[in-house]
Amino acid sequence: MCALHGNAFKIEGADRVHPGWAGHVIMATAFLDVMGLDGDLGTIEAEFTPDGMNVTPRDGQRALRVRDGQVLPAGLIRVIHDRIPFTVEPGDVRSDSAMAAGAALTDFHGRFNRLTLRVTGLKGSVGRVT
Numbered sequence: 001m002c003a004l005h006g007n008a009f010k011i012e013g014a015d016r017v018h019p020g021w022a023g024h025v026i027m028a029t030a031f032l033d034v035m036g037l038d039g040d041l042g043t044i045e046a047e048f049t050p051d052g053m054n055v056t057p058r059d060g061q062r063a064l065r066v067r068d069g070q071v072l073p074a075g076l077i078r079v080i081h082d083r084i085p086f087t088v089e090p091g092d093v094r095s096d097s098a099m100a101a102g103a104a105l106t107d108f109h110g111r112f113n114r115l116t117l118r119v120t121g122l123k124g125s126v127g128r129v130t
Contacts, residue, residue, distance in 0.1 A: 009096045022095070025088070025102025032112060039112035041083045048121035053077070085113040 011026060013019040019027070032039075044063060045056040052074055055063040060082040065071060067078050088108065091098030103109060117129065 005094050005096075005101075009094065009101075011096060013096075020095075020097040021091075021099040022097070022102035022105065025099050025108060026106055029102070029106040029108055029111070037112060039114050041085055041113060041115040042081070043116040043118060044079060045118045045120070046077070048119070048123070081115065085109075085115070 009022075010016075011019060011023045013023060042061045043058045044061050045058070047054045047056075055077050057063045057079065062080040062082070064078045064080065065076075072078065086108075088099045088103045091100035093101045093104040095101055119127065
């Protein structure tokens with residue numbers, strides 16, 4: 001870790017007792033692992049067929065074909081997400097005082113903030129998620 005972050009990076013904190021934000025995120029990751037949190041925020045399945053698109057939201061998701069009272073064009077959906085991911089402020093991943101450093105060291109987002117979009121039946125390389 002010293003090669004990447006330097007000798008000044010202290011997960012355990014400067015006094016070796018009170019960690020900075022990076023250390024807190026590392027501890028939170030360990031607690032969430034032990035508690036069995038799988039980090040799956042849900043899955044949305046979109047199947048393109050010759051007749052249009054079928055959308056199957058799962059696990060706390062809702063897919064709507066209406067926005068601001070207007071029906072969306074074919075092939076577009078609006079997703080309402082009922083589960084809130086844990087957000088980590090942007091920061092220097094090389095600083096022990098940044099939550100971003102702890103999240104990078106533990107792959108926090110990959111483990112606890114997963115929202116999956118599974119698309120099938122799309123022909124060619126045409127598709128866009130915005």
